[in-house]
Amino acid sequence: MTAAGNHQASRSGRRLERAGIRDVAAAAGVSITTVSDALNGKGRLPDATRRHVREVANRLGYRPSAAARTLRTGRSGLIGLTVTTYGEEPFTFTEFAYFAEMARAATSAALARGYALVILPASSRHDVWSNVALDGTVVIDPSDHDPVVADLVRQGIPVVSDGRPAGNLPVHAWVDNDHEQAVLGILDHLADSGARRIGLLTGTSTDTYTRLSTTAYLNWCERVGQEPVYEAYPAHDPCAGAVAADRLLARPDRPDAVYGLFDPNGTDLLAAARRYGLRVPEDLLLVCCSERAAYATTEPPISTLSLKPGRIGTAVVQLLIDAIEGVGAGRPVAQVMPTDLIVRASSQRRSTRTTVSPPRSPEND
Amino acid sequence: MTAAGNHQASRSGRRLERAGIRDVAAAAGVSITTVSDALNGKGRLPDATRRHVREVANRLGYRPSAAARTLRTGRSGLIGLTVTTYGEEPFTFTEFAYFAEMARAATSAALARGYALVILPASSRHDVWSNVALDGTVVIDPSDHDPVVADLVRQGIPVVSDGRPAGNLPVHAWVDNDHEQAVLGILDHLADSGARRIGLLTGTSTDTYTRLSTTAYLNWCERVGQEPVYEAYPAHDPCAGAVAADRLLARPDRPDAVYGLFDPNGTDLLAAARRYGLRVPEDLLLVCCSERAAYATTEPPISTLSLKPGRIGTAVVQLLIDAIEGVGAGRPVAQVMPTDLIVRASSQRRSTRTTVSPPRSPEND
DNA sequence: CGCATATGCAGAAACGTCACTGCATCCCGG
DNA sequence: CCGGGATGCAGTGACGTTTCTGCATATGCG
CATH class of the missing domain: 3.40.50.2300 (Response regulator)
Structure with missing residues (x-):
């Protein structure tokens, strides 16, 4: 009878996986565009429509596909946390406390700005590195001519390092203690x-x-x-x-x-x-x-x-996200942080x- | 006008960002399909073609788009590491050593099977959670009726917990000490x-x-x-x-x-x-x-x-990836690990x- | 009343990849 | 010489979003 019923019929043959934006559009009796705009706060829509769409999306348990969004927008909301490896294991135990605290702060800082952190040891198999869509990367204590960093920079991915970059790694910014x-x-x-x-x-x-x-x-x-x-x-x-x-x-x-x-x-x-x-x-x-x-x-x-390390982790992430979002003019930034005795x-x-x-x-x- | 010429022309106006699969196809004088098959080891191709495509891809510095691949295949190669939060900060300092060691082992284990870990505190803003495409999640010490876990399970995402799940959280497997x-x-x-x-x-x-x-x-x-x-x-x-x-x-x-x-x-x-x-x-x-x-x-x-914690982290990740890849029959698994005095x-x-x-x-x- | 402008929404083209289908060859036995 | 099965590739949708463009109506203004 209604358009909704029609749509439902047309999709009835498929397996009932997760609800997509199409399903929401059909259920709400609007177009895909309207759903997207309503949910993302864009476009010109009266509040009534916006609320209605949101309500329907909620009822259907709609979650936008992160992959599709990433593909379309070019932003994944993911930033890498690269840690140097000794042998096969990421971070040696002598750096445990430093790393744990730094990672904790970095995670919090990233989250507060809507990003999540991916742990990626420097020595990871290359296929893992290229299999994750990163908006940028933090590298801890990069070695002289780190091939991974160079590769990332060549791809135009912002890189910020914890510790002054040795050699002349082309990182976008770095943070270090004085x-x-x-x-x-x-x-x-x-x-x-x-x-x-x-x-x-x-x-x-x-x-x-x-x-x-x-x-x-x-x-x-x-x-x-x-x-x-x-x-x-x-x-x-x-x-x-x-x-x-x-x-x-x-x-x-x-x-x-x-x-x-x-x-x-x-x-x-x-x-x-x-x-x-x-x-x-x-x-x-x-x-x-x-x-x-x-x-x-x-x-x-x-x-x-x-x-x-907490202060360092926070600073590094802020700088990185600034670079990602194009806040800093794009020129390299160095930031020296005090220590505590x-x-x-x-x-x-x-x-x-x-x-x-x-x-x-x-x-x- | 050949298809290749067409593509080249249509892309000539664009800025020269990263090379896509189309560019490789054009440069190698083959079709997109052939490039995909050659690089992924599928299809029926003579070794000569495979090598040639690989070589061209290499020369162009081609990196497949993780986002596109994820969208197409439904696999992101990402697994979440959820850690309970106290107040605003992920993991309290009393759990530092345990968490650091567990995370280290989990990272290694995941990497060895081609996955990367995303740190996601349980209390993260919902938008961050839904903005990352996860193949599965490890939750550490989930609370009684964790809403995040329930939500993930409802979406059909495998969840494995470190620690017996309280209440009756529908996790796919758990690991705990004896x-x-x-x-x-x-x-x-x-x-x-x-x-x-x-x-x-x-x-x-x-x-x-x-x-x-x-x-x-x-x-x-x-x-x-x-x-x-x-x-x-x-x-x-x-x-x-x-x-x-x-x-x-x-x-x-x-x-x-x-x-x-x-x-x-x-x-x-x-x-x-x-x-x-x-x-x-x-x-x-x-x-x-x-x-x-x-x-x-x-x-x-x-x-x-x-x-x-190292053994636990490894076990949890193995179980999770097994569930993701459909190795375990799909029934819940419990694994009790010994401790060391x-x-x-x-x-x-x-x-x-x-x-x-x-x-x-x-x-x- | 008529024209310009604003408003509310829909269509359709990407984004870059993978996988299904299908079209030519080529080979080989009958 | 012909039919059938390999072999080697190309075309063509999806995957699920976002976003650009555009078409209708409403609204304002002279």
């Missing part, structure tokens, strides 16, 4: 706490983080007239850190304070100090760079430098007055 | 180590994990004829755990061994023990359920029950030659 400033702050803090000779536990790799931090340390030493005391080890090897910590404290010119650039250095140094009968913080001041909440409850609690017992000597920022609980912000 | 067995194993282990009265630190919420673990404890108590000694607290509140740990050790019927169901219980109990002057493990045996590597380096190291100094009384206890600083805590 590593020089961070190191200088720590060294000053240690000196304020009474340190006379500050050592550094650093890495052998040439990534930007290691390089910037180490040169900042060397510059500081030169400025204050201290002989540099440091040990470098391959940071990706978890056992090497313990050995390097031991070597550092075994030296004849043993430092009375140490800053460790990597997450496990705190426990490694603590263990080494114990072996040599050094009390922390009385005989040895300790700071390391880590996001681990557990350092708040070691004996003694260890001061840490937090890179604030969380001062705990391991870097404070009772004798000296409390300095710098007050101890802060790790779960804040 | 929590009863785990608790019994721990209690036996503690009893073996000489515990006479074992206490439990548990939660007030009614989720399956808490419920199963607690009843397993109560059953064990009844079997061996011990009066239950436990404190329950709201597990999502980080401070409440410390208070509960304190209460447990303050009781007149103080236990000489405690199992804590939640991640922070180890440090909480350790701190409480210190306050009451109890030595671990001499006066108090300790085990808690956690994935934190840091428990290996506390003073003393604390025995932990690992739920093996990692025995450290905190729960062993015999071999007390664990680590050297450092000279305690009298003024600190």
Whole structure:
């Protein structure tokens, strides 16, 4: 009898999968165009029609096909989160806390702007990469001439990196901490706490983080007239850190304070100090760079430098979505973020007055 | 005018974005069908043609449009990873280690079978959920009558849950640990180590994990004829755990061994023990359920029950992809996984030659 | 009253791919 | 020499949206 009945008949032969926009149009007695416009708030439609269509769509449980929409509009609402891989597994456990927090913040930030995150390890099979329609990608710590990044950029897909891009990767923007400033702050803090000779536990790799931090340390030493005391080890090897910590404290010119650039250095140094009968913080001041909440409850609690991965994750995503939506003029953007020094017992000597920022609980912000 | 010439002409006016399948067909002098077949290994084509097409496609940097393929085939190669949210943020920090490890394993497993993972917090705006074409979803610890899950199932999208589905959520499969067995194993282990009265630190919420673990404890108590000694607290509140740990050790019927169901219980109990002057493990045996590597380096190291989130993540993804690809007959599948008890100094009384206890600083805590 | 403009909607062409159908060959046995 | 089955490809819809264009009516204005 009605047009709706007619349409229903014409589709009755098909299997009754999900309702499409056609079904909604038929049920509402309007055209496909009108449904699309009503649901997307476009076109010139009186509110009555809009409401009616919405109501019918709702009743039919209509969900627009994401694939069709993506194909038509060229936007998927998906952004990639590329994480460097060591061996077969994405992200090594030494970066767990940093990555987890960064991903959490990035997810929230993306969601707030209507995007979802896809986890895509850099070493993924190529077919997986090309099988997902990305509006853009975040890459964490891209290596010198990352082929994946280059490929993406060539396809015109915006890429924003966490960490200064090495080589001259053509990323659209990057975010990084102010590593020089961070190191200088720590060294000053240690000196304020009474340190006379500050050592550094650093890495052998040439990534930007290691390089910037180490040169900042060397510059500081030169400025204050201290002989540099440091040990470098391959940071990706978890056992090497313990050995390097031991070597550092075994030296004849043993430092009375140490800053460790990597997450496990705190426990490694603590263990080494114990072996040599050094009390922390009385005989040895300790700071390391880590996001681990557990350092708040070691004996003694260890001061840490937090890179604030949450802030980084948020910033990276904002920049990426800006690039996707064409907000930023399209020129590369660099954003340097401050770090947080969380001062705990391991870097404070009772004798000296409390300095710098007050101890802060790790779960804040 | 040939079809190829026609196409070329019709596309000459457009901006030269990415190469499409048409461009490849034109450049290779074959039809679209042939290109598709050659690249996907279908159809009847001699190897020479196949190679030629592949070579041309490569030269043009052709990448098939994921959106078009998804629309056509009905497969996106994307699976959702839904994580419960507390407040605005996905996953609370008490579940960090578990989630990170689980996600890592799930990502690897998915990738190995050609799928990518999309992080989708359960509380996401509905439009984000419906804007991404998912082949299936993993839900972690779904709540009783999760509307999102119900909606997905209604759309015919496979859902597999990590943790027994509460209520009767119509998931296609689930994976969970054998929590009863785990608790019994721990209690036996503690009893073996000489515990006479074992206490439990548990939660007030009614989720399956808490419920199963607690009843397993109560059953064990009844079997061996011990009066239950436990404190329950709201597990999502980080401070409440410390208070509960304190209460447990303050009781007149103080236990000489405690199992804590939640991640922070180890440090909480350790701190409480210190306050009451109890030595671990001499006066108090300790085990808690956690994935934190840091428990290996506390003073003393604390025995932990690992739920093996990696195994869970892998299993969940395998089950999901099986369901997507129609491998499993389509009937619900349940899979119960064993746990790992990692025995450290905190729960062993015999071999007390664990680590050297450092000279305690009298003024600190 | 007539013309211009606004309003409400419908038609149809994409978006880029895959899969079904079908048309030529070619080969081979009878 | 002919019929039938391989073989190698090309045409042609869909898939389910969005969006551009356009056609009717209403509405305003001189």
